[in-house]
Amino acid sequence: MSDNESDDDVRTDGSGSGIVAPDDETPSWSERKQRTQGLSRLTYEYFERGRREDQDLRQQSDYVERDVLAFPAWPHEMMRNLALTSFFVGMILFVAAALPPEMPNPANSGVTPAIILPDWYLYWSFGLLKLGPLNPDLAILGGQKIMADRTYGVLANVVVVGFVAIVPFLNKGSARRPVEQPFWAAVGMSGVVFSLTIAALSIKNLIPMDSHLLFDLTFLVPIVSATITYAVLKTMREGYMFTLNRRYYRLRPPK
Amino acid sequence: MSLERKDDHDHKGWMKSRELSPLETIYLTTLIWLDKRLRVVDYLEILEDLYYKVNMQMPKSHTEQYNLDNKFWYWYPLYALGSFSTIAYIVAAISGALLGFYYAPAAAAADGSATVAYDSVLLIMGQLNLGYFLRSVHRWAAQIMVAAVFLHMLRVYFTGAYKEPRELNWLIGIILISLTLVFGYTGYLLPWSQLSYWAGQIGVEMSLSIPLIGEWVAQLMFGGFTLSQATLQRMYILHVFFLPFITTAVIALHIGIVWMQGIAEPH
C-alpha cells in the first residue's frame, strides 16, 4: 500500500480488512458475551473457560505449541497410503480379471433354491436370525414365546450392533495395547470368532456336521478363544514379551 | 482516489514489469480474472489460515516424545485399512457409474423368465466390450470394501483407537459399516436373478418382523409385502442415488475428523 493513503480509506484489494477481521477488531469472547443473554451467553462463557483451560494446559505442558497426542494424518499417514493406492487398485483389477462373477438363473418365485443365501458379508446377520432355539418361552404364557422367532432374530441384530457401538463408552482409560487390557482384547477376540461361527451357523445345511453340535459350538468356540486370548495376554504381560518391551514399559508402566 | 492507487491496481503493467514464463502468465491471468469476479483472494486467505491451523498445530506424537521413532510398530501396516476402504469405495463408484450406463431396473417379474434388468446384466457380460470385466471389478471392489471396512474396525478395536477423544468417530464408523452393508445388499438385488430374488424375500420378511413399524418399513424399503417392480426400482434408487450421496458425505466427515484429531498413538 502506498504510504500517503489514510487508514480509514476503504481498501478492496484484500489486504487490510477483507472478510477476515484483523485480530484487533475481533471481539473477544467476553465482549461478545456482554451483548447476549440466555443460552448464547452460556455458550460464550463456556468458550472463554475452554480457551483458558487450553491456554493453561499449553503452558503447563512441556510440548511446544502442540497439545494433542496422536500422529499426524497429514503428511505421515496420507503419503504412505497414497503410495499403497496403486498397488491396492492393481490388486482389485487382478482379482477381478482372474475371478469373474457368475450369473444365476432369472428370478423365479415358484422355485425355491436349495439354499437361500445373501452375500458372504451378511452371513453373520443371517445367522442371528436362526437363534430361534434361544428364544425364551414363558411358563406363564403356557410355554408360549414372548415374540416370534424372527422378531427375536431381528432384535439380536440390533443388540449386537448396539453393543459394538457403545464399546467406547464402556471401555475407557488410556490403555491401548491388547497386553494392557487383556479383558477387552478377549472380548474382541470372542466377537471376531463369534462373527465367524455365527456365519457358519447360517450356512448350516452346507456344513457336514450335526446341526445341534454346530449350534452349541457357535457359542462355545468364542468363549474358548476369549479364555485363551486372556491367558496368553496375561502371560505376555509378565513373561518374555515384557522383557522385550521393557524399554517401553519403563516409560509407560502398565496399569 | 490518487493516481498512485490506480497504479497499484494496474495488474497488467505489473505483470509486464516482471519477466514471467508463459505458464506463470496464464496462471496469473486466470487468477486475476477469477479474483475480479469472485474475490478469490479473500477465500484463499481463509484457506491458508485453515491450512496452517491444521498443519502447524500438529500434535507431537509419543514416538517423538519418548524418542522411540526408530521402533517399528508391528501393527502399523493395518493402519492402511481405512484408506483401503476409501480406495475400494472409489473404484466401486467409478465402475458402478460405468455399469449404470447400460443397466436398466425394469420389468421385475419373478416367473423364471429373463427380465429387462436381468437381460441388461447379460448384455453387459456378453455383448459389451470389457463389460464382463467391468462387472467383475465392481463386484470385487464392493466385496473388498466390505472386508476392508470390517478389518479396519477390528484394527481400531484392538489398538484401542476408539477411546477418548475418538468415540464420535467410532459411532460414525458404525453408521459407515451399516451403510456399506446396505450398499452391498441393494446391489445384490439388482440383477434380479434367483439369488437376488430370494435375498430380497428374506429382506421383506426381516422388515415385516420388526415390532410395530414392520409393515411400514417393508412398504418404504421394498414397495410392498411381495417383491415386484416397485422393489427393484427402490433398490436401484437406494443403490445409485441415496446411498452414494450419504456414504460419501459420511466418509468425508469421518476422515475429516481423523485429520483433525490425528491417528491415535499405539502407546
Ligand code: HEM
Ligand atoms: C466406509 C467405511 C470406512 C472408511 C472409508 C473409513 C476410513 C478411515 C480412515 C482413512 C481412517 C484413518 C486411519 C486408518 O486408515 O486406519 C479412519 C480412522 C478411524 N476409523 Fe474409519 N473408516 C470406515 C469405517 C469405520 C468403522 C466401521 C469404524 C468403527 C466402528 C471406524 C472407526 C474409526 C476410528 C475410531 C478411527 C480413528 C482411528 C485412529 O485415530 O487411529 N471406521 N477411518
